[in-house]
Amino acid sequence: MSSHDVRERLLEAGVRIFSKSGFNxxxxxxxxxxxxxxKGSFYNHFDSKEALGAAALKHYWSDGDCCDRLLLLNQPGLSPRERLRAYFEQISADVAQMGYTCGCLIxxxxxxxxxxxxxxxxxxSEIxxxxxxxxxxxxxxxxVAGEVCKNADPDQVATFILNAWEGAVLRARIEKGDRPLRQFLDTLFTQLLR
Incomplete structure (x- = not known):
């Protein structure tokens, strides 16, 4: 196994294990x-578990499942509002598929x-x-397409949406059900983004 393959396997395992068991x-x-x-090969690639944690986050964001899901935000053939909805519906489905146990690694x-x-x-912070x-x-x-209010600052609204999303995921994990995710989607698309 090449050094690159070992590093990739460690990154994938880090994402998987940190998602399932937490860092600590x-x-x-x-x-x-x-x-x-x-175990000895770990330290050929990472100085510490903390260094692997940072690298695993970067890998998850740029090369892993998270990156694949983000492609929905640019999906051709859908309006911008439809792309947002498709994105949040997909990541809601992903949380449900995990049985509301893992949440978002980020x-x-x-x-x-x-x-x-x-x-x-x-x-x-970078992610x-x-x-x-x-x-x-x-x-x-x-x-620009006239699908949502033009008066709102899109950067501020985006930050608010992600903060609300993370809270909804946490509540779904606590409740072991989709009610918080459905509330998030409903509030976002019937009240905030209209």
Whole structure:
């Protein structure tokens, strides 16, 4: 197995294990076992579990499932408002598919580590800024198309939407059901974005 393959396996295992068990709920051994690589090889690629955590977040955002879902925000053939709805419906379905147990890796890591790890907090800030920009751009396009109110600041609304989304995911995990996600979608598309 090449060095690149080992690193990729560690990143994928990090995303998987951190999503399932949380950062503090797993060890380097758990991650290397899941990746199918010797524990000693971990330190050839990462200085610490914290360094893997930051890299796993970046991988999840730019190369993993999160990146694939974000493509919905630019899906051809749909209006900007329809793209936003398709995006949030898909990620709601993803949370449901996980049985309301894992939530969003970004939100999970923010809740667990933002007070304790400047490295991970910096990576999270970068991700949230990029995520807000993407949603804000879609809102801007919806404003130009006359699909949503033109008076609102799309960047501020995008940040609010993502904050509300993360709260809805947390509540869905607590309740083990889709009621908070349905409320989020309903409020967003029947009251806020009209």
């Amino acid at each position: 709920g797993c060890s380097v051994q758990d991650i290397t076992d899941s990746a199918g690589v010797p 939100g999970n890591m923010a809740a667990e580590l933002s007070d304790h790890s400047p490295l991970i907090s910096a990576q999270l 949230y800024a990029g995520w807000s920009r993407m949603v804000g751009q879609c809102l801007r396009e919806a404003q």
